[in-house]
Amino acid sequence: MSSHKGEALIRSTGLSAGYHGQPIVHDLDLEVRAGEMVGLFGANGAGKTTTLLTLAGEIKPLGGTLEFDGAPHPGSLHQAAKNGLALLTDDRSIFAPLTVRDNLRLGRGSVADALSHFPELEEHLDRQAGLLSGGQQQILSVARILASQPKVVLADELSLGLAPLIVKRLLAALRSAADAGAAVLIVEQHVPVALSTVDRALVLVRGSIALESDARTLRATPDVISDLYLAAG
Numbered sequence: 001m002s003s004h005k006g007e008a009l010i011r012s013t014g015l016s017a018g019y020h021g022q023p024i025v026h027d028l029d030l031e032v033r034a035g036e037m038v039g040l041f042g043a044n045g046a047g048k049t050t051t052l053l054t055l056a057g058e059i060k061p062l063g064g065t066l067e068f069d070g071a072p073h074p075g076s077l078h079q080a081a082k083n084g085l086a087l088l089t090d091d092r093s094i095f096a097p098l099t100v101r102d103n104l105r106l107g108r109g110s111v112a113d114a115l116s117h118f119p120e121l122e123e124h125l126d127r128q129a130g131l132l133s134g135g136q137q138q139i140l141s142v143a144r145i146l147a148s149q150p151k152v153v154l155a156d157e158l159s160l161g162l163a164p165l166i167v168k169r170l171l172a173a174l175r176s177a178a179d180a181g182a183a184v185l186i187v188e189q190h191v192p193v194a195l196s197t198v199d200r201a202l203v204l205v206r207g208s209i210a211l212e213s214d215a216r217t218l219r220a221t222p223d224v225i226s227d228l229y230l231a232a233g
C-alpha cells in the first residue's frame with residue numbers, strides 16, 4: 001500500500017456541479033494524492049458520475065475550483081487527457097475490427113507497457129478485439145490507458161456487468177498504477193471488493209460527502225456504508 005505522501009494530483013474545493021445550471025453535487029472538497037487510490041461510493045443518483053465527469057473536465061463546474069497536477073484544471077477533458085488525466089468508463093472504448101495489438105498501438109503508451117499491466121493479453125494480440133469477451137475488452141481498454149502512465153485515473157463503474165474475477169483483476173491493476181505513483185479515484189458498485197483495494201473512501205449522499213474514512217476502518221464496520229445508502233433512499 002502507498003504511503004499517501006504524494007502531492008494532490010486532482011483536487012476540488014467548494015465544487016458544485018450539475019446540469020442546466022442546477023447543482024447535483026454541492027460544496028465538494030476532494031483530493032486524491034499521488035500513490036493513493038480512493039473509492040467514491042453512494043446510492044443511485046447520489047452524484048458519483050457527475051463528480052467524476054466534472055473532475056475529468058467533461059462537465060463545466062457550476063462553482064468552486066478544480067486543480068489538476070498542481071495547476072488550475074485546463075477545463076476540458078481533451079486538454080487534461082493530453083496532460084495525463086485518464087477517464088475510464090464501462091463503455092469499453094475499443095476498435096472492434098482491429099486486432100488487440102493494433103488497439104494497443106493506438107494508445108499513448110507502448111504495447112510492452114500494456115502487457116506489463118495485463119500479461120494475459122499477450123496470447124490474444126493477433127485476435128480481433130471485437131471477438132474478445134466483455135471482460136477481455138474491458139481489460140484491453142484499461143491496459144491501453146495504463147500503458148500511457150496517466151497521472152490521474154478516474155474510473156466510473158468500469159466493472160459493470162463483469163464477472164467477479166475480472167473485477168478483482170481490474171481493481172488490482174488500478175491499485176498497481178496507484179502504487180507506481182498515480183492518483184486513482186474509482187466509482188464502484190462492488191463495495192466490499194473496492195474497499196479491499198482502496199486506501200480511503202468517500203460516501204456521497206444527495207451530492208454531498210456524508211462520510212470520509214480510511215478503508216481499513218470501513219472494512220471493520222461494513223454496515224456503515226450500506227446504512228448511508230439506505231438513508232439516501
Ligand SMILES: Nc1ncnc2c1ncn2[C@@H]1O[C@H](COP(=O)(O)OP(=O)(O)OP(=O)(O)O)[C@@H](O)[C@H]1O
Nearest residue numbers: 019020024042043044045046047048049050051187
Ligand atoms: N445529462 C444529465 N442531465 C440532467 N440530469 C442528469 C444528467 N445526468 C445525470 N443527471 C441527474 O443527476 C443526478 C445524479 O446522477 P449521477 O449519474 O451523477 O449519479 P450516480 O451517483 O453516478 O448514480 P448511478 O449510480 O445511478 O450512476 C441524477 O438525479 C440524474 O438523474
